[in-house]
Amino acid sequence: MPRAMFEPVYKESFPFWDSISEDEREFICKHSVAVSYLKGTTIHDGTECSGIFFVRSGCLRVYIMSEEGKAVTLYRLHAGDMCMLAASCVLQAVTFDVFIDVEEDSECYIVNGNAFAEVSENNPDVKIFALELAVTRFSDVMWVMQQILFMSMDKRLAIFLSDECARTGSDVVNLTHEQIAKYMGSAREVVSRTMKYFSNEGIVEASRKGVKILDKSKLRELAL
Secondary structure (H helix, E strand, O other), X not given: OHHHHHHHHHHHHOOOHHHOOHHHHHHHHHOXXXXXXOOOOEEEOOOOOOOEEEEEEEEEEEEEEOOOOOEEEEEEEEOOOEEOOOOOOOOOOOOOOOEEEEEEEEEEEEEOHHHHHHHHHOOHHHHHXXXXXXXXXXXXXXXXXXXXXXXXXHHHHHHHHHHHXXXXXXXXXXXXXXXXXXXXXXXXXHHHHHHHHHHHOOOEEEOOOOEEEOOHHHHHHHHO
């Protein structure tokens, strides 16, 4: 049963799947679990090697936390996305702790990190895949750091709203100011102040339920 559940997804998602042995494919499936998570749950707190997360539905938030308790969102994972930063046993160069929260009720497949690491030791294709996935995520992290360190708030907010619209295919961003601030690593008051400026300029229409984009061209100009 486990293999029948996991293999169709892994065959499509893992480019190395056909190059590893039959026993190794069986081994990975045997050490995989399907898990349902409720919104608001913290599923990784940086203290252990949780494994490779593959999101089937829902949304996970990956973030880092300062000693003072301030969180900075690194990226979010949606259906079809994978994350390896919670698998330090696979990527031993990952020496910082990441946290993962469930933003929406989610369904995930998780490959045991130690089992994946065992297969990768004997298969360069698996190790290359792990490194490439990690590099992609580190690129996301560096983009976040670049925004926080070097960009004005209006530009950062314009980029965030544009990206959300592109991801969902909608002109409405169904997030509160507090949620947007959390994802951007900012304060709600700062987001609200910038959103008010956008509203006065006729770029957005903000309400308690979300943000409607009124002028995409102006928003794109601010994001450049």
